[in-house]
Amino acid sequence: MSSFLSSLQKARKSTIALFAIAASSLTLTAPAHAAVTEETAFVFNTFSFLVNGVLVMWMAAGFAMLEAGLVRSKNTAAICLKNIALYSIAGLMFYLVGYNLLYVGVDEGGFIGTFSFFYDSGDTEVxxxxxxxxxxxxxxxxxxxxxxxxxxxxxxxxxxAATASIVSGTLAERIKFWPFMLFIAVLTAIIYPIQASWSWGGGWLTELGFSDFAGSSIVHSVGGWAALSGAIVLGPRKGKFSADGRVKPIPGSNLPLATLGTFILWMGWFGFNGGSQLALGSAADAVAMAIVFVNTNIAASAGVVVAMILTQLLYKKIDLTMALNGALAGLVAITAGPDVSHAYMAIIIGGIGGAIVVFAVPLLDSLQIDDVVGAIPVHLCAGIWGTLAVGIFGSGTFVSQLTGIIAIGAFTIICSTGLWLLLKMTVGIRVSEEEEYNGLDVSELGLEAYPEFGRGSQKLV
Amino acid sequence: MSSFLSSLQKARKSTIALFAIAASSLTLTAPAHAAVTEETAFVFNTFSFLVNGVLVMWMAAGFAMLEAGLVRSKNTAAICLKNIALYSIAGLMFYLVGYNLLYVGVDEGGFIGTFSFFYDSGDTEVxxxxxxxxxxxxxxxxxxxxxxxxxxxxxxxxxxAATASIVSGTLAERIKFWPFMLFIAVLTAIIYPIQASWSWGGGWLTELGFSDFAGSSIVHSVGGWAALSGAIVLGPRKGKFSADGRVKPIPGSNLPLATLGTFILWMGWFGFNGGSQLALGSAADAVAMAIVFVNTNIAASAGVVVAMILTQLLYKKIDLTMALNGALAGLVAITAGPDVSHAYMAIIIGGIGGAIVVFAVPLLDSLQIDDVVGAIPVHLCAGIWGTLAVGIFGSGTFVSQLTGIIAIGAFTIICSTGLWLLLKMTVGIRVSEEEEYNGLDVSELGLEAYPEFGRGSQKLV
Amino acid sequence: MSSFLSSLQKARKSTIALFAIAASSLTLTAPAHAAVTEETAFVFNTFSFLVNGVLVMWMAAGFAMLEAGLVRSKNTAAICLKNIALYSIAGLMFYLVGYNLLYVGVDEGGFIGTFSFFYDSGDTEVxxxxxxxxxxxxxxxxxxxxxxxxxxxxxxxxxxAATASIVSGTLAERIKFWPFMLFIAVLTAIIYPIQASWSWGGGWLTELGFSDFAGSSIVHSVGGWAALSGAIVLGPRKGKFSADGRVKPIPGSNLPLATLGTFILWMGWFGFNGGSQLALGSAADAVAMAIVFVNTNIAASAGVVVAMILTQLLYKKIDLTMALNGALAGLVAITAGPDVSHAYMAIIIGGIGGAIVVFAVPLLDSLQIDDVVGAIPVHLCAGIWGTLAVGIFGSGTFVSQLTGIIAIGAFTIICSTGLWLLLKMTVGIRVSEEEEYNGLDVSELGLEAYPEFGRGSQKLV
Incomplete structure (x- = not known):
């Protein structure tokens, strides 16, 4: 089985240059009436980045609503604040140093870009x-x-910013605000850019043939690893696991909000995967983007259906949150290879993603790792699967895919765990037991998310 | 009065071919600096489908929020689940057989496309x-x-998927999950595609001159007929109508969510109607799309204002849900002919749509038909009006429009009623009285949508 | 310091013509393979208006959710109704007379456009x-x-419509529905168009060199002045200020909804500022739009971070609503000059916007002006700052910017205050004390926004 587009896309940045050259040389031979002119292609490519980028920006709202719906009401305002704050900090850090570390001056086969400040329009554009x-x-x-x-x-x-959003959900309801923001600042300024430079920046993973179209590993697993290491260092919420190892379900307080968040993420994912074609200035790019849109949708649909059927069979009920996470797992899984040539492959990839969630959620519980919203099963587990799936259905080899997964994972685990431990030993990362009991909204923000509703939400453990 | 675009658009699929030919022949005579090249037009047309398609996809979230806001809180998680599930199943079924039945190999004047599996990129694109x-x-x-x-x-x-979404609102709060999904699978795989092949596939209604730009009948009335037949077979919610025929109002549990859903639908409708121009690769297409956007917005605005004024006059209060449904009715009404030449026509068409809702809602009540969210007045009644309006303001004739309405309605009623009865007699379509009393969230999903809010929402009838 | 784009954009309407001429003359000298053809540019420009326009339309939902989250639950349905109603009325009024007053036949250096009815496609397009x-x-x-x-x-x-949305938040929880709608009708038909004609219509402020790229003054301050004059004429909510001048905090009822609204507004702002480049049909326009997107995002991020740090320092807590308003203030501030040449300028402009909100909110309180959602600090105060900032970082001069701010402000204050007083003396603008106590949902709409939640929300003052 083969992948259409992956062979064209070795490094995420260099792709456009390839296409530009192709288009440009094309126009020399083709009659003027048939081809896209260079300036027109420039406008298409730019507008595609902007429109698809807005859809990805919108995912920040999706994560916020998903997490706001899945935490208890006493921590809802705090998770809203964290989400808008981390999106803001991610953007500033990426402007400050992140982009340069990722894309500017990465040696062929290299491990890192340039450490320099700010990134603005070049001289010719000015x-x-x-x-x-x-x-x-x-x-x-x-x-x-x-x-x-x-x-x-x-x-x-x-x-x-999407990478950063993944972390906040797992660690909700117990982490301190400012230390978390420090972690996000380092994650988005340093950790994410360095590992992404290996592949999208044209570094050593590109040389190796590692293929991750829109970031099943580079974005989602990295967020998942950072969340997992944080969850272990931080520990579970009070009352989540009893002394004898039993798991206490802590239901989310607002499921329509979580549903809305999932739909927002689904919508944004068209920009996430479609825009990662990185160009729109030729018929080939337009065709590829259309295929990516369809596969993205089909994989998510399969994730929903598989998760629903499995929960019906296993538990005799269809858990809404499992269906939502099934959609997201399908989306994460297809993200490494949304350019597969037939949509039935997307059904398989996304469907297996949905199944992974159903089994990974109780597995995490049995390990006493407390992931409030299920971000680790969705983004880490399905992300690994999706990256491997490119070795099966797409153009990557299984070995290169596995190497990338391990390298990216090891780097992120080491950096994240080190940083979490450093923060824990210095400023501390966990609120007091009393603050946790009262909820972060009252403790850290001095307000309530829903002051008029409910039976005293802050009284619930 | 005349319609600009309808004459150009006989069948929804063949339009592009017409434009492509026009554009292509144009470039032979026009100087190269003036025209859109064929490849550029291809990119525009494709990108228009993708961007407008994302807006329509977003309507799935709009339906979900609208319905989640208008049901009682004890059924909120269940309606969220139904909405994400039906969107997923619709996509898979349309990939499996639906698209082929609708578009592939419909004979001129024919009644159905090809029964074959899967639809992927053609050989040349590969x-x-x-x-x-x-x-x-x-x-x-x-x-x-x-x-x-x-x-x-x-x-x-x-x-x-939009057609399927319409049905879930009407039948909320009492229908069984899996039988409902079976209905959706058949609706999206078979019923919708066959009737749509008659017009958009280039079949017999196209021959007849039936004109339905973006689907007042083909999408909205079909969803409405399926919902109506379901509502009759399923029966009203317990307590909705008393033995002596009085109507008990059952208020929605979360009106800001319903408002959000309406805004989402309004936003998505620009893609729904605008994208149905089916092309963007020429000045004429761009002009037409702009007119469609404006008329779409104006019709919705008129629907809101008329519904507000009427409810103020009739009831001395302005019912928010009526204003929301007024917007949607205006949108449904303009959908068959958003290409009318002057925006004042859109005001008339949309305004009458808004009025229809105000009168159709109590009419349905008097017939003891229980439509939880008002989908039948909005999508069926305003859809019929909008399709007829093309015969008044647009290019269609009154007779051809009426024929289309009746044919599509009869086909959908017969298929839907038959299917609902079959499901009722075999697997059953209605939850038990106790399950209905406790709410579908607890009964079918085993959870609550808002576990921390309210005075025990599942206790409310 | 200089601004890239402002010099190209004197009046908002004439810009395109300039670009069209540039592009057109360009194609005569450039080889056909390099340039964007005139028809292709036409499609790009039109599609940019439509796509970016949909994003701005979406801001209506953002305002609705922000305000629905920040009012008490007893007034939530009423504010939802006001928001969908004002968007509808704004569109109808702008079609009826507003657009003509703003853009049609404004004399060079003039003060007003043409008073005539309706605006439809021109003869050539037809x-x-x-x-x-x-x-x-x-x-x-x-x-x-x-x-x-x-x-x-x-x-x-x-x-x-965005201008109108600003007003509803400030005056929530006590204004009568229909008189408010009368104000909105005049604001959108007459007041907004006349002052906008001075600059965007090519009138006397254009002559003067006043520069307001996307409307820090023309949109946001105008909405802010209308809100301020309304707040003074209408008076504060019962119980907001005690006799001895103390301020009673009245917390919003649904903060995740307010967060969602802020994210929606942020998303829509890319269309607001980006689309205000008014063209996409050349490399220069695409480059400019990209810069505008980035500066818009960066300014909002800076607004969030500054507001968070200041509230942490001042109050030892991070108020979520202040962070949200910080984002919005950053966005309003950058709106007059999102075309600044370096993103660090956007950080400064947006960051100061965020600081303004933190200090303006208690200032308004000390003046006993009751602004329910903080719209005056965000849209008026940050709008003035943003307009002035163009004189510092951009192409405008400080004097021309100040002249514009004062002229627009004086005109809007006089018209708005006059209209508010007229409405107050005739139909009355304030609900009765009992209606205010019971909430507008029950009083004016006859329903509750959340009938199943809470401890009797309409009982709370």
Missing amino acids: ALLSAETSTEELITAVTSNGYSVMSDWFFQMVFV | ALLSAETSTEELITAVTSNGYSVMSDWFFQMVFV | ALLSAETSTEELITAVTSNGYSVMSDWFFQMVFV
């Missing part, structure tokens, strides 16, 4: 905007890049 | 993606189709 | 759509305008 009248040379100089540099920055920035 | 270097011949072969085939599949898929 | 076969002349006639006229109408309409 010149084009400042020019009284644009010369053809200036336009050619700008358009030969394939896309506007800041549109690419925007699209990549929302990806690092 | 060849283009696999090619080391794209040849001009390959690009021409792909772009002569006008758009990427999977982008069209995606856009059509979200329409069948 | 001819193009009606033509059996499009002639090159017809296409050239249409495309020489740069964009489809109704796409521009749509984009401008959603801006006037």
